[in-house]
Amino acid sequence: MFDFGPFFDNFHEILEGFWATIRLAAASAVLSLIIGTLLASFRVSPVPVLRSFGTGYVNIVRNTPLTLLLLLCAQGLNDTLHLTFSESSSTTYYWWAVLGLSGYTGAFVCETLRSGINTVPLGQAEAARSIGLTFSQSLRMIILPQAFRSVIAPMGSILIAMIKNTTVAAAASYAEVALISKTLLDKPSFASGAIPLFIGVAIGFMILTLPTGFFFGWLAKRMAVAR
Amino acid sequence: MTDSEGGPDLTKGTGPEDAITQAAATGTGPLVVVEHVHKHFGELHVLKDINLTVDRGEVVVVIGPSGGGKSTLCRSINRLEPVDGGRILVDGKELPKEGKELARLRADVGMVFQSFNLFAHKTILENVTLGPMKVRKQGKQESEKHAMELLERVGIANQAGKYPAQLSGGQQQRAAIARSLAMRPKVMLFDEPTSALDPEMVNEVLDVMTGLAREGMTMIVVTHEMGFARRAAQKVVFMADGQIVEENTPDEFFTNARTDRAKDFLSKILTH
Numbered sequence: 060m061f062d063f064g065p066f067f068d069n070f071h072e073i074l075e076g077f078w079a080t081i082r083l084a085a086a087s088a089v090l091s092l093i094i095g096t097l098l099a100s101f102r103v104s105p106v107p108v109l110r111s112f113g114t115g116y117v118n119i120v121r122n123t124p125l126t127l128l129l130l131l132c133a134q135g136l137n138d139t140l141h142l143t144f145s146e147s148s149s150t151t152y153y154w155w156a157v158l159g160l161s162g163y164t165g166a167f168v169c170e171t172l173r174s175g176i177n178t179v180p181l182g183q184a185e186a187a188r189s190i191g192l193t194f195s196q197s198l199r200m201i202i203l204p205q206a207f208r209s210v211i212a213p214m215g216s217i218l219i220a221m222i223k224n225t226t227v228a229a230a231a232s233y234a235e236v237a238l239i240s241k242t243l244l245d246k247p248s249f250a251s252g253a254i255p256l257f258i259g260v261a262i263g264f265m266i267l268t269l270p271t272g273f274f275f276g277w278l279a280k281r282m283a284v285a286r
Numbered sequence: 287m288t289d290s291e292g293g294p295d296l297t298k299g300t301g302p303e304d305a306i307t308q309a310a311a312t313g314t315g316p317l318v319v320v321e322h323v324h325k326h327f328g329e330l331h332v333l334k335d336i337n338l339t340v341d342r343g344e345v346v347v348v349i350g351p352s353g354g355g356k357s358t359l360c361r362s363i364n365r366l367e368p369v370d371g372g373r374i375l376v377d378g379k380e381l382p383k384e385g386k387e388l389a390r391l392r393a394d395v396g397m398v399f400q401s402f403n404l405f406a407h408k409t410i411l412e413n414v415t416l417g418p419m420k421v422r423k424q425g426k427q428e429s430e431k432h433a434m435e436l437l438e439r440v441g442i443a444n445q446a447g448k449y450p451a452q453l454s455g456g457q458q459q460r461a462a463i464a465r466s467l468a469m470r471p472k473v474m475l476f477d478e479p480t481s482a483l484d485p486e487m488v489n490e491v492l493d494v495m496t497g498l499a500r501e502g503m504t505m506i507v508v509t510h511e512m513g514f515a516r517r518a519a520q521k522v523v524f525m526a527d528g529q530i531v532e533e534n535t536p537d538e539f540f541t542n543a544r545t546d547r548a549k550d551f552l553s554k555i556l557t558h
Contacts, residue, residue, distance in 0.1 A: 105384065185366055186403035186462075190417035190469055191393025193386055200420065205407050284406045285451035 065252030066259055069243055073256075076236030077263050083156055083235055084222045084267070090161035091221060095168020099206075100198060102173055113169070121166040125159075126230045132159040133231035149234070156225075156233040164221045171213050175206035180286075208282045215275025219268045236260060315378060317342045317473055317504050318363060323372035325358055332358050333369065334528040340473070343502040347515040347536070350525035351551060356508045359525065360477045363506065364395040377472055393421045396466030396474040400481050402458040404450035404465070410437065411446040414465045422469065429468070436464040440494050456487030460494055467498075474498065476507040512556070516540060524548045 101113030187197030226237035318340040325333035414433035440460040499518035
């Protein structure tokens, strides 16, 4: 039952899977922070159209299963509508996975950031306006920097959830570690190595997520705004 | 009667022109004009047909009971509170609705808050240089030089590298005054600037304000500090129930108020 032989025989392939996971997670982390920040800016902006767009986006995307979103990207937009990023299908699927995952995670980043904005005293915005900063300047220079600092820890949780959500990208035909594992498990010769594979992949994810959690915890303490 | 106070003559235009704080205002006519202004908070009518004229270099103190509309009036002058009726002119220009134009006008109107509202994530020096650099598009060096002069002047130059939370209330409020002055405003609004301070820190802030008044800065000050009103103001405006009940010189107002409402208010605060 604990036959680690097949696991190490395919170790190289599993590592490649993890590398694909890391590439997907890293790009999605950056993009989801950007999307989330934009959405949060929309949701607090004085322009009603932007506010409605932000609210609509968050409520639709946040309440749709991620698998469905990724299937929509890969099979709907890519395969059916032929919206592609590159000639190579693996590159295209990669970017669809990044886009689907970031669009989904961005909705959560937006809501977290918005709760951070609520922790910034109203006086900060009033002071910013009183020295002549425009709405976007005060958002960029005064409100968002303080809002970000107050939600670093929950932002870490969102990133951890996002890293684990990469396993759903298999639905978007992107070959990350979960898809590789599934392929391995389907091989009859691998049957005895199933449990070691589960353990190995779980440890692999912890190697990615535990430091993320610790780092964000440390950062939250370090960057806290004293009032 | 107006100059019966004695001591240095603090009336407008007599102080030395201060290159550090001198405003860019060169026009003529009154600097701030409030005409038939109304404001509601839901059912509550907080400003009822307010008319007020503030001349260049004039220091106006607004006093009155809580909930009388003093702060709302102060905040409406730079449109932190939009008004429902009437109009407000600053240096001859009516306040625009929103957007860049309003931001530009606000830059000319300094505002000091009861709770200081220094930018918590920026150092004192960064607080003071932010406006000049981002709104006035001044260079960093020039902005920092001017900022240090202002901090020197309010007596906290040695705190420039610290964050607001590391300073005492009085120091924070003086930094906030420096931040406003850095924009070289035409007029300064003070919304109960000493109400949140420990008693021993009140004077350090009032001293800075008195100095500004002496140099000819146009100021509208909402305060309960009667000593400051007597010392630095040319005009006292008494507000109650959303109306300006009385406008008078400080001496006349404190010794010989015309209206019963003002007499009643003064009897309650001056008998201690």
